[in-house]
Amino acid sequence: MPSNSSVIKVRLPDESVRELPAGSTGIDLAQSIGKRLAQAAVATVVNGVETDLGVALADGAQVSIVTADSDAGRHVLRHSTAHVLAQAVVQLFEGAKFSIGPAIEDGFYYDFELPNNKTFSDADLVAITERMQQIVAADQPFVRSEMSADDALKVFSDQPYKCEIIQRVTKGDADSVDALEAGSADAVSVYRNSDSFVDLCRGPHVPSTSRLGHFALMKVAGAYWRGNEKGPMLQRIYGTAWESKSALAEHLHRLEEAEKRDHRRLAVEMDLLSFPQELGGGLAVWHPKGGIVRKLMEDYSRERHQNGGYKFVFTPHLANSHLFETSGHLQFYKDGMYPPMEMDNGTYYPKPMNCPMHCLIYRDRQRSYRELPLRLFELGTVYRYERAGTLHGLLRIRGFTQDDSHIFCTEEQMADEIASLLDFVLSVLRRFGFSDFDFKLSTRNPDKSVGSDEIWQKSTDALREALNRHGLQFTVAPGDAAFYGPKIDIDVRDAIGRKWQLSTIQCDFNLPERFGLEYIATDNSRKRPIMLHRALFGSIERFFGVLLEHYGGAFPTWLAPVQVRVLAVASAHEEYAAKVVQQLVEDGYRVDQLVADEQLGKRIRASKLERIPYVLVVGDDDVANSTVGVNPRGGDVRRDVPMNEFLQQLSADVGETRSVA
RNA sequence: GCCGGGGUAGCUCAGUGGCAGAGCAACCGCCUUGUAAGCGGUAGGUCGUGGGUUCAAUCCCCACCCUCGGCUCCA
Structure with missing residues (x-):
């Protein structure tokens, strides 16, 4: 059915069809569906390809709107924010070269080279952030254009890293990173934000910088150009970016919480x-x-x-070097071994496996x-x-x-x-x-492996079959196997x-x-x-x-260094507390007692900070009735619990693996 | 190994080219406490290590060690 030339029809993910005036873009489509959608939209997927919102839709296209609060949408936000970062750096640092700036999990980064091997400081990050906010406030459009590789080389004549990418794409030996940056060989795509800033990029991007702003620059790090240890080292700035102020705040909060459970910190705090x-x-x-x-x-x-x-x-921990020559490890991994000890009857190495x-x-x-x-x-x-x-x-x-x-x-x-x-x-x-x-199945790397095709095939099949037999989903990592076999x-x-x-x-x-x-x-x-x-x-x-x-340091009871701590309310109850301790120790539990020369509240607090699963408090009532007050980690206090009842609870707890705190 | 940030009391951290500081913890005393910080006092330091500059270095410079964030690597 030929459509009217002044009208186009597009199909939405729910299979419904919408009519729009010819020349309508993703923005128009989103607006025709709803105001809120238009506000949240950052890109479109047209016939399976991620596309800028501002591109005119073709008649008959299958279209979906990518919103900022989706994974794909955040990816677009982050990538666009990386461009803003690059623009800010280029403006603030005369002669800065910029290389690549992809979106990554939770954020983005951009790699730079500063003149005279200068590096970014924390103070620089503050200044760069301010400039980025100005760029956001300026509401600069992201304008896409495509050009020949020759023209692109002229545009980026003072940007050697960009030129290298363009040349690799032209020669057809681009890797996935290059392709993300430059599009294809016949049509190199660029995005321009202003007269002074243009970046090589496949896109898509948000329509304008005003759609961004909920970002934070996190840290500076060195990073090798193209991951090559022998190549130049660039300055990488990492940032995080989100669809809203609250999403950004939540992310920063998550980072703080993760830091609190850092095992190195807990190991010190808990004296492990x-x-x-x-x-x-x-x-x-x-x-x-x-x-x-x-x-x-x-x-x-x-x-x-x-x-x-x-x-x-x-x-033993040591072996004669012959052993590791036989195994091949000395040949493949000598750099990773502690150096040899020369003895009068041979050379010895600490064993690496x-x-x-x-x-x-x-x-x-x-x-x-x-x-x-x-x-x-x-x-x-x-x-x-x-x-x-x-x-x-x-x-x-x-x-x-x-x-x-x-x-x-x-x-x-x-x-x-x-x-x-x-x-x-x-x-x-x-x-x-x-x-x-x-689960990950790592298969043979033909360039770095030994053994016959047949046995590789058999081993790989055996591993695959085992996974399938258990009905386990797994990913395959081609070429990630050890040199001696799949895993x-x-x-x-x-x-x-x-x-x-x-x-x-x-x-x-x-x-x-x-x-x-x-x-x-x-x-x-x-x-x-x-x-x-x-x-x-x-x-x-x-x-x-x-x-x-x-x-987070709160080991399940069966693993906790101290499982139960007993606190007497006052010195008069100390003797009874000691009896409770003794009974628990006789039953095989790890128990201790903090004597009542500090306030009860203070002793409870100290015990809680040690993440002890059970704090027992005993006072007059308990002495009289053979009970305990039970203050469990992450639970509510129970008073006057008969000792036998607590023992049952403890036994049940230790018998099974508790869910995490 | 490379780029960048650090190392000060047991812990978390402040500070200065001229006698080394706080909070918590520890220890002593008072308080005898019913469910997350009672009060007072005492002690605690080769300011990572070694060199150098200086009348004087914890502070400035150099080297090394350790550590943190990344990159690269990870049998």
């Missing part, structure tokens, strides 16, 4: 562990309270492994197929010389203990073994309060939604080869076993750090 400067970077000592929690974690892990058919092994030693245990005698799968388990402490700038509390540390398992099995056993491993791993993680998992990585989401990579299950056919591992098969032939690497916590240290942040 420390990083003495005298030890050297990235090396921790565990204090008694942290030690209790760690021991409980390890005990639980050992118990589960015991029940899971694992054999416990122990291996346990697998080669477990291979030696396997190889020590002839193995039969009847022994397989052979599951070796060790809490093995390893040392890796992580680069100085990468250390981060417990999450990136130089000396750590892996809950490391190596499973030797036949090719036929591999799929079942991986499937049951997944069950095992998830079951243990759930006990620690995690319930939200993301499944398991991320958990913590109480405030952040993702942490913890467990990993890896197939390895390289080390069995290198160590010449064999077993005698049913037909009396010698065969090579498959080796599965599996770390569940990853490292005890890292897992502990993640747990600390997950619970």
